[in-house]
Amino acid sequence: MSRRVTPALLASALLMAGLVGCSGDTRSAAPPEPKPAATPTPQATAPPQDFAVGVRQLKLNRDGRALPVTLWYPAAGQAGGAVKRSAAAAEGRFPVVMFSHGLTGRPDDYAALLTRWAAVGFVVAAPTFPHTARGTNGDILDVLNQPADVSYALTQVLALDAKADDPLRGRLNADRVAAAGHSAGAVTTIGLFTTGRDARLDAGVVFAGTGLGVGTAFAGAVAPQLFVHGELDEVIEYAAGKAVYDKVPWPKAMLTLPKGDHGRKLLADRTALGVVSDTTVDFLRWSLYGDEEAKRRMPTEAARGDIATFDDHL
Structure with a gap:
């Protein structure tokens, strides 16, 4: 992806310059014509039970861009215990969710949410980006290279399904894949459905996102979207996220937290995190497993x- 600074990129840079700590770590073209709403086709039955959760690391590199990926996945054993490193995978074939962290964030900052997704039946893959993670040079414009990073990482993750002796061999449902991300990672996620459209993606979850730099020209096949945004967001105004949401031409929903800020409510407020977690779980169960009961639960879960x-508008 070009690093040439256009007015759109400059606007993106000016915005993201304020995103230091945006992970909440407590330390344009017109859109395509709307397509008719479609119920996701079930690829497998949504698991009726929770799983134990395993975690492992992949060391990836895309053309000199180091991309270590944290993988959380349903594991064998009793649900509810501590996450176990390199645990044996549970029986079944599970959809994949690619998650992108915010500027100066890291995947572990989101572990409370991402391990919940893994516990209900998703393999979650979260790259640590080479120039926007905590401890890097904080090159803001490099966010625009991250959609390609995610697509590359997705290819490598899906290849594990056929890799001899890999713990996830035969455990990945490559036909049901979602992308999700927070803040700068939300920009990355939006980009995966606009300028960097990855045709393998079936759904998206956007936490506190904006379309600056990646646009709102959503393209490709129908891919339901869930947006999550706080009205008191001090970094990316709620109106900016709502403007992108309004351009989505597919089935969509927006979870609005009237007292929510840019990230702390998501990461540290247990009550708010409970609502966000349950709503996103139901969205992913519907969009990737075709679970209609989960779709019906969403408004109630969100409003409690x-x-x-x-x-x-799903």
Whole structure:
């Protein structure tokens, strides 16, 4: 992807310059014509039970760009215990969710949410980006290279399904894949459905995102989207996220947290995280497993406790 600084890239850089710590770590072209709503085709039955969770690391490199990937996955054993490193995978074939961290973030910052996704039946793959993770040079414009990083990492993750002796051999459902991300990672995620459209993606989850730098020209096959945004976001204004959401031409929903900020509510507020976790779980169960009961639960899950509101166009 070109690093030439256009006005759009400059605008993106000016915005993202304020995103230091955006992970919440407590330390344009017109869109395509709307397509008719479609119910995801079930590829497997959504698991009725939770799983134990395993974690492992992949060391990837894309043309000199180091991309270590953290993998959380359903594991054999009793659910509810501590995450176990390099645990044996549970029986079954599981959809894949690619997750992109925010600027100065790392995948572990989101472990409470991502391990929950793994526990209900998803393999979650989260790259650590070479220039925007905590401890790197913080090159803001490199966010625009990250959609290609995610696509590369996805290819490598899916290849594990056929790799002899790999713990995830035969465990990945390569036909059901989603992308998700927070803040700068949300920009990355939006880019995977616009300028860097990855045709393998079936759904997206955008936490506190904006389309600056990647646009709102959503392209390709229908891919339902869930947006999550706090009205008190001090980094990316709620209106900026809502403007991108409004351009999505596919089935979509927006979970709005009236008292939510840019990230701390997502990462540290257990009550708000519970609503976000349950709503995103139901969205992923519906969009990747075709679980219609999960779709019906979403408005109720989202509205409990007056923590959030739910704009539902799924």
